[in-house]
Amino acid sequence: MRHDGQWWAEAVVYQVYVRSFADSDGDGVGDLAGVRSRLGYLELLGVDALWLSPVNPSPGLDHGYDVTDPREVDPLLGTLDDLDGLITDAHAHGLRVLVDVVPNHTSDQHEWFRAAVSSAPGSPERARYHFRPGRGDRGEQPPNNWQSVFGGPAWTRLTATDEDGTSRPDEWYLHLFAPGQPDLNWENPEVWADLEKTLRFWCDRGVDGLRIDVAHGMAKAAGLPDDRRQPGWTPVSDELVDPRFDQDPVHDVHRLIRAVLDHYPDRMAVGEVGTVRDDARWAGYVRRDELHLAFHSALRDAAYDAVAVREAIDRTLAAAGSAGAPAVWTLSNHDLVRPATRYGEGADGPARARAMALVALALPGTAYLYHGDELGLPDVELPAEARQDPTWELSGHTDPGRDGARVPLPWEGEGPGYGFTTGTPWLPMPEAYGALTAADQLEDPNSTLSLYRHALDLRRSHPAFHGDQVEWFGAPAGCLAFRRTGSTLVCALNAGDRPVPLPPGDVLLTSAPLTDCGELPPDTAAWLA
Known part of the structure; x- marks a missing residue:
């Protein structure tokens, strides 16, 4: 495999969901200064790098994945100076830093989209997105039958206001996620130029890597044809191709990303590669001139079953090996039910999560941990009034969403903040967290945190941890x-x-x-x- 001694080939990367990690100012929302204050904990844990979930300005509809400015920091989380200081301190602690880049869509509050809304059909402003007239006699039907990943149609119709103040229906715009996340049109050269500017901006600030959100997105099937798998969103099959994702032109975007990063020594890009038809398609994202790494979903999605886990490991190693790339292993992230809950009820789930952590950390390649899993945190059942994930509303309250995995970390002491905040946490923290605080687990040699620390120390220092297969x-x-x-x-x-x-x-x-x-x-x- 093409490791070339690069740091990311065997690294352990710790995902920090910034809003939920540590709050420095008591407003109940985690921030960059909070992350900076806990770098000693990450060094003690033994990880090699931290990945910051989006820190860009955002209305918060999808908590940072609806970006208004990809080259700034959300005032709720801090400033660019705070981020610069965090990067400097992380490097002093021996930690590298990754940041999220969201190239598939923007916020509907982005200056580009606001200009598009106030411009006429066919204008250059609208050409940066996917605007279309509707179907039907009066354009009252969406341009095609595509569904949003979050639920409901992937199209929203604008309303125009004439000079006399009267309103009339306007064009529809495409959003594969929430209506507040309009998809960019990657056939537009301005979109390409803006991404290149963003990549250089973050590399020039000293980040060590970029995590590419929805890396299988960007390119859409030519002509935006109907999805023949409808009605309703269904899993991808070889017979019926998803026209929304994993289209061949997306690889040109990744070649751009790689071409930029190749000008910056020791920088890498890892892609969130989701909806792909098969492992051969997945491997295309980690060719020599594209992404350095990509998440593979097999182990993450495998049932807690020895046969299923073995098959997932074989699949992932074969797929990565076919492209000569390191494998990437993860059991969790901000979009998934936490392993301590996902693997079983009662005491079964936490025990199985501990066991699967050792399986993942023993495998060749790089491992990604989601913050809080090292504490054995369960997913939290939140009351309806506390839920903030757009999936909850867009699914008509049939899907509880992902907030249960985003509840803030318990550091020490008692509720309601458990050391995360002196204020009221942005998502309520359950009483059960009182028995799982990082402070208590550091003192307990049998805790999940102590298990992770021991495992990461062995992985880093024991001579047995080598070999590509x-x-x-x-x-x-x-x-x-x-x-x-x-x-x-x-x-x-x-x-x-x-x-x-x-x-x-x-x-x-x-x-x-x-x-x-x-x-x-x-x-x-x-x-x-």
Whole structure:
């Protein structure tokens, strides 16, 4: 594989959802100064880099993924000076910094879109987005049947106001996400030039990497044809292609990104590659002249089942290997139900999440952690009145949205702020967080935080952690075991319902205590060398 000794090939990257990490000024919303104050914690944890969720000015409809200025900082989160200071301090702590870039869409409050709304059909201002007349005798129907990822039609109709003050229906605009996130038209050269300006802006400020949001977006099927998979949003299949995503011209955008980053030593781009038809399509995003890394969804989406986990690992390694790129492993992010809840109810979920963390961290490639998973935080069931994710409203209150994974981190003490804020948290923090604070877990050698610290220390310092592939061992039903090729590291997972013997080797770490007979209990993983 083409690692070339680059830092990102084996890095552990920690995602900071800035609004929910640490609040420095008591307004209940996390900010850059709060992140800066906790860099010592990240160094102690043992990660190599932090990825900041969007810090750009935003109306907050989708909490930063609706951007009004891609080259500024939201005043709610701080200033460019605050970000510069954070980058400087992070580097002093031995941490690299990634920032989010959102090239598929802007906020409807972006100066470009506001100009488009006040301009006539066919104007240069509207050409930066996808504006179309409607179908039907009076244009009352959307231009096509595309659906928003968040629910409902992917088109919204404008209303124009004439000089005499009367209102009349206007064109429709495309938004694959919320109506407040209009899609940019990547057939427009101004859009290309603006992205290049953004990339250079952040690289010049010293960031080490860029996470590309919706990296499979940007390009749409020529002519914006109807989606033959409708009615309703359905999973992609080989027979019926999604015209909204993963269209061939999107790779030209990634070649632009790579061409810019190649002028900045030791900078990288990792893509959120979602809706793709197969692994061959996925591998196209990490060709030598495109992204350095891309998230693969197989392990993240795999059920807690030994066969499913093994298949996901094989798929990911094969897909990355076909392009000569490092694999990327993640179990969680700001869009997913947290592993401690996703993997099971009661005590099962947290135990399985600990075990799967060891599986992911044992694999060759780079690992991405979502803040709070190192504390074993569960997803939070929020009352309807507290939910802020646009998915909740756009789905007609049928989808609770992603807020449960975005509840702020409990650092210490008691509620309602648990050390995250001296004010009222922007999302309510449950009483259960009182038993999961970082301060308490640092003092407990058996805590989830202590497990992560030990695992990351071994991953960084133990000579067994090398090799680009895995070799599978025979294992009892419901279990798996693999060795990193060319090394002595063995990882075993018992996803079954009874204890099993360990593979040969010296035990380095287990996600839960072994049985009195030295066997691996259910819902437990072990590292051996």
